[in-house]
Amino acid sequence: MLLKENGIPIPEGKAAHSPEEVQQIAAEMNQPVVIKAQAWTTSRLAKGLIQFAETPAEAFQKARELFGKSVNNFPVEVLLVEKRLKIEREFYGGVIINDAAKAPEIIFSSKGGSGIEEIALKYPDRVGRMKIDVVEGLKDYHARNLIRRTGIHGSEQGKLADMLVKLWKVARKYEARTAEINPMVITSEGQFLAADCRITVDDYAVFRHPELGIEIAREFDHPPTPLDKIAYAAEKNDFRGTFYFIQLEQGFKKGEGFIGFHGAGGGGSMMSMDAVQKRGFKIANFTDTSGNPPASKVYRAAKILLSQKNIDGYFGSGSGVASQEQVNSARGLVKAFREDKLGVPAVIRLGGNMEDEAVDILTRYTADLPVKVEGYKKDDPADFCAERLEALIAEHKTQQVRYPENGLTAGHLPADAKKPYEFKTLTGRVLFDHALCAECKNPVCVSACGPQILKLESGKPVLAISEAEAAKGKCTECLACELECYFHGNKGAYVELPVPGLEEYRTRVN
Numbered sequence: 001m002l003l004k005e006n007g008i009p010i011p012e013g014k015a016a017h018s019p020e021e022v023q024q025i026a027a028e029m030n031q032p033v034v035i036k037a038q039a040w041t042t043s044r045l046a047k048g049l050i051q052f053a054e055t056p057a058e059a060f061q062k063a064r065e066l067f068g069k070s071v072n073n074f075p076v077e078v079l080l081v082e083k084r085l086k087i088e089r090e091f092y093g094g095v096i097i098n099d100a101a102k103a104p105e106i107i108f109s110s111k112g113g114s115g116i117e118e119i120a121l122k123y124p125d126r127v128g129r130m131k132i133d134v135v136e137g138l139k140d141y142h143a144r145n146l147i148r149r150t151g152i153h154g155s156e157q158g159k160l161a162d163m164l165v166k167l168w169k170v171a172r173k174y175e176a177r178t179a180e181i182n183p184m185v186i187t188s189e190g191q192f193l194a195a196d197c198r199i200t201v202d203d204y205a206v207f208r209h210p211e212l213g214i215e216i217a218r219e220f221d222h223p224p225t226p227l228d229k230i231a232y233a234a235e236k237n238d239f240r241g242t243f244y245f246i247q248l249e250q251g252f253k254k255g256e257g258f259i260g261f262h263g264a265g266g267g268g269s270m271m272s273m274d275a276v277q278k279r280g281f282k283i284a285n286f287t288d289t290s291g292n293p294p295a296s297k298v299y300r301a302a303k304i305l306l307s308q309k310n311i312d313g314y315f316g317s318g319s320g321v322a323s324q325e326q327v328n329s330a331r332g333l334v335k336a337f338r339e340d341k342l343g344v345p346a347v348i349r350l351g352g353n354m355e356d357e358a359v360d361i362l363t364r365y366t367a368d369l370p371v372k373v374e375g376y377k378k379d380d381p382a383d384f385c386a387e388r389l390e391a392l393i394a395e396h397k398t399q400q401v402r403y404p405e406n407g408l409t410a411g412h413l414p415a416d417a418k419k420p421y422e423f424k425t426l427t428g429r430v431l432f433d434h435a436l437c438a439e440c441k442n443p444v445c446v447s448a449c450g451p452q453i454l455k456l457e458s459g460k461p462v463l464a465i466s467e468a469e470a471a472k473g474k475c476t477e478c479l480a481c482e483l484e485c486y487f488h489g490n491k492g493a494y495v496e497l498p499v500p501g502l503e504e505y506r507t508r509v510n
Helices: 019-029 056-066 116-122 140-148 154-173 203-208 226-235 266-278 295-305 326-339 355-364 382-396 444-448 467-474 480-488 502-509
Strands: 013-016 033-037 050-053 079-083 087-098 103-109 127-131 176-187 192-194 197-201 242-247 258-262 285-290 313-316 346-349 373-376 421-424 429-432 454-457 460-463 493-496
Touching: 013 019, 019 033, 019 056, 019 079, 033 056, 050 056, 056 079, 087 116, 087 154, 103 116, 103 140, 103 154, 116 127, 127 140, 140 154, 154 176, 154 192, 197 203, 226 242, 226 295, 226 502, 242 295, 258 266, 258 295, 266 285, 266 382, 285 295, 295 326, 313 382, 326 346, 326 355, 326 480, 346 382, 355 373, 373 382, 421 460, 421 467, 429 460, 444 454, 444 480, 480 493
Parallel strands: 258 285, 258 313, 313 346, 346 373
Antiparallel strands: 013 079, 033 050, 033 079, 087 103, 087 176, 103 127, 176 192, 176 197, 242 285, 421 429, 429 493, 454 460
8 A cells, every 4th residue: 555655556456354355355356366465475476375266266265275374483364355467577676775885775677576686696687776865866767777777668668667766755755674566567458567565664763654553663583472562662662772572482381491581782692592591491582671771671671571471580691881881780670670579580690881880789689589689790701690590590499489578679659658759751750758758867869869860858859950851861760769768768769660561461471
């Protein structure tokens, strides 16, 4: 539909979600149809994912065979039913982002078929390509010149050029990394149509295009799980650092050796995953919080990771990157571990900027938990940290985790707290129970506030900036006020950081 809305003619057709719907559409068309499985793969014809039917009854049978097929771990759930074309000639047209050239590129082939790379090698004179100036765009004469180089002249050249120019406009409008029409066709009636198309929108542009209805901008090797979706929703509107989560395994049992994995940075995370797997453990998920994320993002990552049922341990380890303020990672983990009453051993390698303070926060503020949490630094090898996790899990198997009824958990205000003083942050809100604050002998929340946005007023912490400034990000959600108040003040501070959908998910799986 994106092509049609932008002036590129396409075959008549409709999407169907059941064999009965396919049969009905074929009956309405009253002519032979082509049935295309909507699947994340190329070479669909060769894989049997495109079928042809002469009658509605045959269309029904072909649809029954296609629905439910698994293609690269994705079930076929939608079929496109189109009038069958009488094709005279096929072509290829595509717009891609050429990362090496740091520019978009237009490609045209006067020979259609799957595998443009193979066609270019076998028939180099039939394929042309050129960079597109993003300011000037693709002009009609640019497209004509490109097509002429492949041996096409006359009226065909003009009509194909028009399709290429419009394809470029579609790619630019929707910020696509690739937009391919394969094949462009000329029918026996002389129509020029885009018989099939594939468009891949840049992950980081998806938020600007809600009209596309893309639920999750991630390239997974499986349909996104409920936790994948919750994690993406927590990340998509918060651009401070990176939070990437993907579930790798589900349905495992306690004691099968699955580890919740929390990395930081690509190379270091891969090395750390290898270290855990060498010890015989399996990875339940991949999580990455890097690029100097706030404590709130690390907290949400940990909460989501801990929502995986039956993991046997928590392993955090990644690159020892100097830009990562690891105190934020430590505070986020502490808050999540205490709120969720951590039930498995955790080994966390916090290499990088402020690692000494980070490890101190992590170990001191989890020392009273009934499970072991150990913190290490960048000079502690990932293999050694994995060895420690193995030892802690072996020890943990002989113990029972019992949290006292008072909970030992930060992340709450007393049930009898009066209406607290509060202000919004970028992704949550900060609350102070001023009744408790009035009795506090050590207002550490103010001195611990890194961005220095708090002040004391009549002995109670309040904003030293406007509420609007705090909500726009002046409050960095570092969590220092809550944790320092909990351990060294009067337990009157709480930072509320919702994770939409997570509690509902936990209720369903537990």
